[in-house]
Amino acid sequence: MKKNWILSGVAAATLTGASVAQNVSTALAATTATVPAADAQTTKVVAAANAFLATLSTAQKKAVLFAWTDDTQRKNWSNFPLGGPGANRKGVRWGELNAAQRAVLMNLLGTVLSPSGVAMVKGQMLADDLIRATDQGQGPAGAGGPPASGGTSPTAGQATPPAGAPAGGLPAGSRPQVSFGSEYYFVSFVGTPSSSSPWMLQFGGHHLAINATVVGKDVTLSPSLTGGEPIKVAFNGKTYTLVPNVPVEAQAAYALLQTLSAAQKAKAVISTTRADLVLGPGHDGQVLQPEGLPGSAMTAAQRTQFLALIRDRLGILNADDLAAKMTTITQNIDKTYFAWWGPTTSAGAAYHRVTGPTVIIEFAPQSNDGDPANHLHNMYRDPTNEYGAAWTKLK
Incomplete structure (x- = not known):
């Protein structure tokens, strides 16, 4: 079956919103008066x-x-597959790129992201290939079946399916027309890659939106959406992790929760009912009031664990820009809050949130497909620097 050939490959590979949003848009449309000189890392990014x-x-x-100045494209990202609500990505599809072009694109992503960030991207693409093979949910032709024009078969490190592999999927018309699979991930640039002018790299598809704004020596991923489905799969009696970052983050959050005293936990656990993603696509500029336990109410050891949890999420960014970001977050750790919604007896099935002056992280499990820990919608935002707005205002 199609599922088997994909899984075999896996085994082998073992703030009031409107006004803030308007201010951000105005700032981004302005021309930067002074862009800091590119450093070695961003020089590599521009060259790639x-x-x-x-x-x-x-x-x-x-x-x-x-x-x-194209603010529409800048905000054109989603957690939905192509054809889902509001998911109308533009640019060039992965499925329209040849092998050489894909390799060069992955090299570019490797200059913006860390090795674990690239592994996360590949894992999410692979997971979407698995969805395509086992639950296409297709309506008319092209809604999850073979490419409508050009392109090749899914390739997040996977082989082309064998001839005669069953198409699978649901009966025609049983679900809105959507397109699953790695070939429906898009790349685009807002602005032209430059060492002296701001620009943005976008790469994303179902459950993924990497929005990397580059301004001189600086790179930010705010806002970016990660997660995936499925995170893990079982095959031939073994369990394989497709998106390795997610379990690490889940375990780090649960480990921090376990260190809390009863009094601390009473502040951190807002509800035993799981919350859903708040600051996803379409929510630029929305303000979240800090909730939960602040770093100032943690012990030194707990603050160290808290910073490690934040680093686990932001560690998809290259080491140079991650270090600068973590320096700012560390300086504000006393004013940064940890909050939990959902069951407190295991890792991965509960929603947790980090809210600080320069960082918002959401970890949002989804229960619509059974195991919430296997379907995630996660967000990272810096409310002071959405789309690099802090670096692109007139001085």
């Missing part, structure tokens, strides 16, 4: 971006480049 652009045809290059 230009190397990727050089592989594209004229039509592909036209499709992938958007003006820096």
